Amino acid sequence: MKKILSIILITACLACGCSSASGTEKNTSKSTASEPESIDFFAMDTTIKFSAYGDKKVLKGAKKVLTDLEKKVSVTDSGSEIYHINQNGSGTLTGDVSDLMQKALQMCTQTDGALDISIYPIVKAWGFTTGDYQVPDESTIQSLLPMVNYTKVEFDKTTGNVTIPSGMTIDLGSIAKGYAGQQSAQYLRDNGVKSALLNLGGNVQTIGSKPDGSPWKVGIKDPNGDTPMMVLSITDQAVITSGGYERYFEQDGHTYWHIMDPATGHPADSGLCSVTIVGDDGGTCDALSTSLFVMGLEKAADFWGKSNDFEAVFVTDSGEVYITEGLKDKFALTDDHADTTVKVISR
Template sequence: MAAAAAFSLVAVLVHWPKWHELERTGMKKWIALMATALALGLAGCGKSAAKPQLLETPDQDTQFQMGTVVTLRIYDRGKKAVLAQAFKRITTLADAITVNQKGSAVDQINAAAGKHPVRVSKDVFRLIQYAKAYSQKSNGSFDLAIGPITSMWHIGFNDERKPSQREIDAALPLVHYQDVQLDVAKRTVYLTKKGMQLDLGGIAKGFITDEVIDTFKQHGVTTAIADLGGNIYVLGHSPKGPKRDWTVGIQDPKESRGTALGTIPAANQTIVTSGIYERYMKVDGKVYMHLMNPRTGYPFDNELMGVSIITKHSVDGDALSTATFDKGLKAGMAFIEKDTNAEAIFITKSKQVYVSSGLKNKFKLVKNSGYKLANIKDVK
């Protein structure tokens, strides 16, 4: 398979432009171009050896959701109507979860900070439970209460700015996941301090990706791809042959969308990629990425340029990608190696690539990528 076809599945969406840039270039044009490019790569490389019940050319739909381009693709014959059901699920969840979305549950919780608990839907409560659990698991590397910081920087939006140190110092005491109280019996969420804010952006797309896959399965879909802009899920095996894995590309964080530095085989797995150029802003020549350090109030700034997490559940991949960025290369790899359900690929600013133990015989560098495989044991 040619490199262009191999990597179009996954990290092609790592560098999606900001919303105002999409408006400027024309959303319809973007969607049409990207849907075509993804379809060529995913279906590509000759004729399919698909089973009789699978389509050679999948039914698919592409929409702009949650600030990114979402493409869903179903290979099962006669399941085209499920696409609409899946997008309906995405819209319902996004409307409830998104910050600054009129009527969203998260906005209601934030508005009631320091005042009273807020009862939420089962879906929203389940997501917040996940987010708090990962905040605890990562010892605060991922913190669902990061809202006071992210709302000030607002990287990727028209009002993005670099806050003053005084503003950051005032907001940091509010970033404290332990002050998010959950009442399972009443299904309520309470932020104990006035000014606290939830921001579930670091885990929401993963949660919704998993819900899309559940929707597929509930409607009898066995072979599909869900692409939610940096969160990819490959359901089943490639239609090219029995039990044949998909070939998934890992985005080069320094290059344009669709430029892979390596590939991995995958089936019934999700690949979540975060990079310093995924969403960022420049101030006085310095690049600030959108992933925030809950301890400093600034974007993460270490040797890492990109992280790809491979898991069975996209919600796990989302949280782990943020947590490992915080921990850096060596501590991040140690954190992943302790998790029997996750693998990772770390890409450093010096163009070194480190893979977790479960990927050592699976990950392949693209020829002439300019990157070099390295051993974590050599890192001091």
């Protein structure tokens, strides 16, 4: 059934600017109420910053949680469990990787294939895995599409055993970063951290609020510019954005981005250029930011209307901004975008 949207026109203004994740200003040797400990490192193809009010040694432990997971799920690391499965057609996943596979397949089913962990050969054909960008000919795409079908992945969640058909390649990248942020945050919680912000390059995971009780301020980038267009006030949740502006190339006057539609083998042409998901579960948010981008506004709004575990911000190709009703009291437009009309999607 088609979702009917109840639209409320609102605008809000922020008195000052913002960053993609504020509240992580400084790296010091000793934490104070106003200055968190922080570490910066590169992993999962992005620059990452973990900031927390607590012992810096704990942050290093959280980093290890993330980097250990990356080594196990990488599609290019010959020592990873996913690499082994792709090379041999079968294998066994352990611990967090098995849990991640279970969650990924659940999200593929829940989104009716808008998320598909077997899309990797298509992404590779467009050059997004190598940087050798190209528009593949249609015959190449059509030859690869039969192997884009997550339902053909055989997974035993009890043993962790996975079997895939010959010619199929799986990749958990569409959910792994959000899941890794969530696992790192849980490690910090388990070690006594009550206030932290983990910035994984567009994926933000917060723990609690700031020490003074105020929420974290997380910026949403203008897809057509370099500045934040909106700030969300967030406490103990993840904020994850997928946008066509993140990775793309231009050829013959056309722009092609990395978010692929599993049904067509082409970059998703859904009328959206940015989707931000806010929720308690980082892995779920990561998966939904991609799959709702593929769905487009109407189907994504309908999906949200039938769910109760996330909120969303959608930016269309024409520059319209839609937010779900759970965020209407938690956002503010930046000064540069103060005249933007924001439409609220209600159930």
